[in-house]
Amino acid sequence: MAPDTTPQDRSIHLPVMRDEVVERLAPAPGDVIIDGTFGAGGYTTALLEAGATVIAIDRDPDAIVRAEAMAARWGDRLIVAPGRFGALDEHASERGLSSVNGVVLDVGVSSVQLDTAERGFSFRNAGPLDMRMGLDGPTAADLVNTAPERALAQIIARLGEEKRARAVARAIVQDRAKAPFETTDQLADLIARVVPSARDQIHPATRTFQALRIYINRELDELADALGAAERILGEAGRLVVVAFHSLEDRIVKRFLADRTRVRPGGSRHMPETDIPEPTFSLVSRKPDLPGEAETRRNPRARSARLRAAIRTAAPARPVDPRVLGVPLVPELEGWGA
Known part of the structure; x- marks a missing residue:
């Protein structure tokens, strides 16, 4: 990634x-x-x-x-x-x-996906809040505008490892009640108000954007x-x-x-x-x-x-259990995931 x-x-x-x-x-x-x-x-x-x-x-x-x-x-x-x-x-x-x-x-x-603003993967390039790798199914905007606050917090915490996931989810729900999220910079600006800047200079929105993208694409x-x-x-x-x-x-x-x-x-x-x-x-x-x-x-x-x-080796293949491999358990929202 x-x-x-x-x-x-x-x-x-x-x-x-x-x-x-x-x-x-x-x-x-x-x-x-x-x-x-x-x-x-x-x-x-x-x-x-x-x-x-x-x-x-x-x-x-x-x-x-x-x-x-x-x-x-x-x-x-x-x-x-x-x-x-x-x-x-x-x-x-x-x-x-x-x-x-x-x-x-x-x-x-x-x-290439990160650098194409129209795809909506990066908070550094203003564009539609999309993030779909296959250009089908729900977008990141759909997710942040409709998912329950608790589900959003779990997604951001488990897939983005964001320590302030609850605060980010709460702020998203409060702001979307006034107007829906449509662009990457709109969401990034909100997160920057909630998450303090890190000493390593990583943008405050990095982990949340990662989490939303991973969830939407079932990465x-x-x-x-x-x-x-x-x-x-x-x-x-x-x-x-x-x-x-x-x-x-x-x-x-x-x-x-x-x-x-x-x-x-x-x-x-x-x-x-x-x-x-x-x-x-x-x-x-x-x-x-x-x-x-x-x-x-x-x-x-x-x-x-x-x-x-x-x-x-020559040994026969075996079944794979995603949870044994450490794939985080996240909420299953109807109509979501790729």
Whole structure:
């Protein structure tokens, strides 16, 4: 999830940790790799240049237009798949593939989405309060204008980790009684009145905007779905690479890999063998890869990135429980969520 950033960074659309992603995926000519979050196509381009065939998935219609334009150059080695990355295994099987060699996920909102004011993702760019990745379903304006105060507070607290979530929700409900929220700057200004400025200079609206966006797009549940889908579609020795930008996302990835790489301890007559399934992945590295200083200077949005990678074993895939992975439990509002 690319974090919101300062105005001078708005034109930057650089793929975060591109070299590290390619190194961990180790693409070879003839490999089939799923880029579950095409975005601006940075990873896809690098993989195509390495000789791989890429299935490029994105739920954003604007990203699909960019991918289709690229396909004119790469021909049948670039397969464009509109839709959700949570169903990435279905995208592959629908195209006649029973397994793939790699899966890469760059989780969350893209820099292009943040920088397009009309999409309403950023409080730094005045625009309609939208935030929908797929351009369908309820908007952020719909959510803040109709959700009960308690539900809003829980969403903001659990998905944004905002300590003053109750105060923000209360202020939203009070202000919407006078006039509905319609724009990003209207909501950001209200939050700035309620949440004190942080010492780290993060804008007071950062966490609330994150929470609303995650809720509307069902991002964390989608991530859990995608990890399970990757486990199902990766062939033996296939590689999974995930780049996350926020602790909520990275925790889900970390817990999934920790569960999937656990090794069954040997038993003895005093301590019977523990019933742990065979590991479905092996870790490439126990610690995440971090962006280098040169990259963070060139692209400040890379600062919070964490890359985790694992290699698929031959063990059968297992069901995924989003709550076990740490996906926060939030109110189910009728007609909400993607």
